[in-house]
Amino acid sequence: MANETATLAAYVANLKFDDIPVEVLDRAKVLTLDFLGSAIRARSEAESTPSLLKMLEALALDTKGESTVFGDTKTWTPAVAALLNGALGHSLDFDDTHADSSLHPSAPVVPAAFAVGEMVGASGRDVLTAIVAGYEVCCRLGNALDPTSHYARGFHPTATAGTYGAAAAAAKLFGLSETQIIAAFGVSGSQAAGSLQFLVNGGWNKRYQVGAAAMNGVIAATLARNDFIGATESVEGKHGLLVGYTDDAHPDKATAGLGKTYETMKIGVKPYPSCRYTHAAIDALIAMRREHNLTPDQVKRVEIGLHRNGITLTGDAATKRHPRSIVGGQFSMFFTGALALDQGSFGWDDYNRLGDAAIDALADKFDVVQDDRLEGRTHPFGARVSITTDDGVHERLYADPSGEPNSFPDAKAMQQKFLTLARPVLSGRAEQFADAILSLERFDRVAKATQLGRQ
Numbered sequence: 146m147a148n149e150t151a152t153l154a155a156y157v158a159n160l161k162f163d164d165i166p167v168e169v170l171d172r173a174k175v176l177t178l179d180f181l182g183s184a185i186r187a188r189s190e191a192e193s194t195p196s197l198l199k200m201l202e203a204l205a206l207d208t209k210g211e212s213t214v215f216g217d218t219k220t221w222t223p224a225v226a227a228l229l230n231g232a233l234g235h236s237l238d239f240d241d242t243h244a245d246s247s248l249h250p251s252a253p254v255v256p257a258a259f260a261v262g263e264m265v266g267a268s269g270r271d272v273l274t275a276i277v278a279g280y281e282v283c284c285r286l287g288n289a290l291d292p293t294s295h296y297a298r299g300f301h302p303t304a305t306a307g308t309y310g311a312a313a314a315a316a317k318l319f320g321l322s323e324t325q326i327i328a329a330f331g332v333s334g335s336q337a338a339g340s341l342q343f344l345v346n347g348g349w350n351k352r353y354q355v356g357a358a359a360m361n362g363v364i365a366a367t368l369a370r371n372d373f374i375g376a377t378e379s380v381e382g383k384h385g386l387l388v389g390y391t392d393d394a395h396p397d398k399a400t401a402g403l404g405k406t407y408e409t410m411k412i413g414v415k416p417y418p419s420c421r422y423t424h425a426a427i428d429a430l431i432a433m434r435r436e437h438n439l440t441p442d443q444v445k446r447v448e449i450g451l452h453r454n455g456i457t458l459t460g461d462a463a464t465k466r467h468p469r470s471i472v473g474g475q476f477s478m479f480f481t482g483a484l485a486l487d488q489g490s491f492g493w494d495d496y497n498r499l500g501d502a503a504i505d506a507l508a509d510k511f512d513v514v515q516d517d518r519l520e521g522r523t524h525p526f527g528a529r530v531s532i533t534t535d536d537g538v539h540e541r542l543y544a545d546p547s548g549e550p551n552s553f554p555d556a557k558a559m560q561q562k563f564l565t566l567a568r569p570v571l572s573g574r575a576e577q578f579a580d581a582i583l584s585l586e587r588f589d590r591v592a593k594a595t596q597l598g599r600q
Contacts (some may be wrong), residue, residue: 146380146381146387146394146396147381147396148378148381149289149380149381149387149396149399149400150327150330150331150377150378150379150380150381150382150385151323151327152399152400152403153282153285153286153309153313153330153380153399153400153403154323154324154326154327154330155323156278156281156282156403156404157278157282157313157316157317157326158316158317158321158322158323158326159323160274160277160278160317160404161274162270162271162273162274162586164404165273165274165277165407166407168410169277169407169409169410170273170277170586172409172410172412173273173276173277173280173409174273174582174583174584174585175414175556175559175583176241176250176251176255176280176409176412176414177251177255177276177582177585178559178560178563178579178582178583179240179241179251179414179559179562179563180234180240180241180251180252180255181215181234181255181563181567181578181582181598182239182562182563182564182565182566182567183233183234183235183236183237183239183240183418183566184215184216184230184233184234184256185215185216185233185566185567185570185571185598186216186237186493186566186567186569186570187216187233187234187236187237188214188215188216188217188233188570188600189216189569189570189600190493191233191236191237191352192471193232193236193349193352193353194233194236196349197228197229197232197353197356201225201229206222206225207221207225208221208222208225209221209222210222210223210225210226211223211263211264211592212225212226212227212259212260212263212264213226213230213259213263213592213595213596213598213599214226214229214230214233214599215230215233215234215595215598215599216233216567216570216571216598216599216600217229217599217600218599218600220599223260223261223263223264223363224260224360224363224364224367225360226256226259226260226263227256227257227259227260227311227356227359227360227362227363228256228356228357228359228360229256229356230255230256230259230260230356230359231252231253231256231257231311231355231356231357231358231359231360232352232353232355232356232357233352233356234251234252234255234256235249235252235303235351235352235355235356236352237418237493237566238415238418238419238420238475239415239417239418239493239566240252240415241412241413241414241415242412242413242414242415242421242526243284243287243408243411243412243413244411244413244421244524244525244526244545244549245284245287245288245292245408245411245524246283246284246285246286246287246288246290246292246302246306246408247287247292247295247296247302247421247454247525248283248284248287248292248302248303248306248307249303249307249355250279250280250283250284250303250307250310250409250412251280251412252303252307252355252356252358252359253279253283253303253304253307253308253310253311253355253358253359253362254276254279254280254283254307254310254311254313254314254359255276255279255314256311256356256359257279257310257311257312257314257315257359257360257362257363257366258272258275258276258279258314258315258318259272259591259595260315260359260363261275261314261315261318261319261363261366262275262318262591262592262595263591263592263595264318265318265319266590266592267318267590267591268588268589268590268591269584269585269586269587269588269589269591269594270585270586271317271318271591272318272585272591273585273586274317275313275314275315275317275318276314277407277409278313278314278317279310279311279313279314279317279362280310280408280409280412281313281403281407281408281409282309282310282312282313283306283307283309283310283311283313284306284310284408284409284411284412285398285399285400285401285403285408286306286309286310286380286386286399287302287306288395288398288399288408289380289387289394289395289396289397289398289399290302290305290306290386290387290390290391290394291391291393291394291395292454292525293393293453293454293525294391294392294393294394295390295391296341296454296457296458297392297457298390298391298392299340299341299342300339300340300341300390301339301340301341301351301354301355302339303339303355303358304337304338304339304351304354304355304357304358305337305338305339305358305386305390306337306386307339307355307358307359307362308333308336308337308338308358308361308362308365309330309333309337309362309380309386310358310362311333311358311359311360311361311362311363311365312326312329312330312332312333312361312362312363312365312366313326313329313330313362314362315329315362315363315365315366315367316329316366316369316370319366319367319369319370321366321369321370325369325370326366326369327375327377327379328368328369328373328374328375329362329365329366329368329369329375330365330375330379330380331375331376331377331379332364332365332368332369332373332375332376333361333362333365333379334376334379334380334385334386335376336357336358336361336364336365337358337386337390338354338357339351339354339355339358340354341457341458343472344457344458344461344464344476345464346470346473347468347469347470347471347472347473347476348472349472351472380396380399381396387399410550411550412550413546413548413549413550413553414548414553414554414559414562415548416428416546416547416548416554417481417485417491417492418475418491418492418493418496419474419475419476419481419491420455420458420459420475420476421526421546422451422452422454422455422458422459422478422525422526423455423459423477423478423481423482424526424546424547424548425526425527425528425543425544425545425546426449426451426478426481426482426485426528426530426543427481427482427485427491427546428543428546428547429528429530429541429543430447430482430485430486430530430532431485431486431489431490431491432541433530433532433539433541434485434486434489435489437532437534437536437539439486439532439534441486441487441503441506441507443534443535443536444486444507444510444532444533444534445510445533445534445535446510446512446532446533447482447486447510447511447512447530447531447532447533448511448512448513448514448529448530448531448533449478449482449511449512449513449514449528449529449530450513450514450515450516450518450519450528450529450530450531451478451513451514451515451516451519451528452515452516452519452520452522452525452526452527453515453520454525455478455525455526455528456513456514456515458476459476459477459478459481459513460478460513460514460515462479462512462513465477465478465479465480466479466480466508466509466511467479467480467500467505467508468480468499469499469500470499471496471499473499474496474499477508478511478513479508479511479513480499480504480508482508482511483504483505483507483508483510483511484498484504486507486532487503487504487507492565493566516528516529518542522544524544524545524549526545526546526549527542527543527544527545527546528542528543528546529541529542529543530542530543556583560579560583563575563579564576564579567579570600571598571600574597577597578594578597578598581593581594581597582594
């Protein structure tokens with residue numbers, strides 16, 4: 146390990162809007178819009194939202210501020226806005242995913258960037274620059290942690306590496322020096338936390354800990370702005386992130402090609418509101434259903450082969466075959482697969498089929514196994530699907546799910562996904578807000594854009 150903390154801090158401090166390729170900025174805007182669609186819908190529909198709001202009220206943290214919570218009617222203080230937007234945007238499990246690091250970059254980064262951007266009166270160009278800085282930091286640290294090893298230790302990378310990404314975005318908007326950003330990363334190392342224990346009972350921890358990562362990044366950068374002395378070598382040090390959180394660190398991946406190769410361009414988006422490890426199988430099931438005109442009664446058995454990470458998150462038959470909570474459904478290859486095979490589609494509103502006897506019966510025909518052919522690939526999100534019917538066995542191997550960079554949806558599809566989520570909340574203003582985010586660099590003050598995202 147060789148000064149990864151300082152190298153990343155220098156990158157954040159020196160990054161300029163004009164240095165970022167146009168295609169990277171365009172991708173950052175689309176990813177931001179995609180994330181905000183989930184946040185807006187979750188404000189009114191995610192079942193965990195009332196608990197979050199009651200907690201803030203009980204602790205007198207519901208104080209009015211100037212920061213936007215998307216889909217909400219009021220404005221909040223910056224740290225709380227980051228917390229809520231992060232938790233809301235991750236609640237539907239419909240937000241973007243960086244395959245190499247197996248984390249959701251926008252969930253911690255975008256809320257931190259908007260909270261601080263509104264706080265300091267930043268321009269749209271400033272906020273876009275901060276978002277790219279945050280994406281690059283958290284994705285690279287996720288790569289360095291090695292997601293398979295990180296998961297094996299029980300950590301959720303969006304909440305751990307994501308804290309650093311949020312701190313990077315906030316620090317950039319505060320205009321912190323390299324030394325101050327090192328301090329902010331030092332504080333982030335004490336805050337980086339996120340357990341996979343939520344998988345056992347479908348707990349809401351996953352949503353909260355990602356919102357906390359956004360909030361903690363804002364707090365870390367604000368402390369550094371006010372001369373707080375944070376730990377140095379937070380990434381590579383004796384007790385740093387790459388020592389305490391993984392058994393297979395790859396420190397070189399934290400800085401390889403920094404400023405030349407943009408991890409932002411490797412971020413994919415979700416066509417379905419569930420764990421990314423279910424998506425390739427869902428793609429295959431929908432395609433095979435259509436191709437072979439399959440109906441549930443024709444299906445004798447379905448075998449889904451996944452990477453071992455996918456087994457960890459979605460494939461435990463004892464706990465995931467018949468989920469009853471939305472989180473349980475989001476992390477069930479059995480439920481999501483049966484739903485896709487039953488109806489040939491899958492969207493947020495389909496979680497009303499949790500507990501449906503027809504879906505449970507079809508899920509009983511599913512087996513989920515580790516497929517060694519999916520190990521050692523560049524991306525871990527592929528799937529093998531084998532469907533047995535009276536006519537024989539039909540099999541497909543999908544190396545990647547749809548929505549990855551090599552099959553990234555066009556602008557029209559991305560805007561439609563946003564509008565499907567946002568229109569029920571924002572009504573006619575949804576189109577205006579989408580246009581504002583997709584032209585964010587034109588705003589001299591980002592608050593002029595974000596205010597359009599309030600209910």
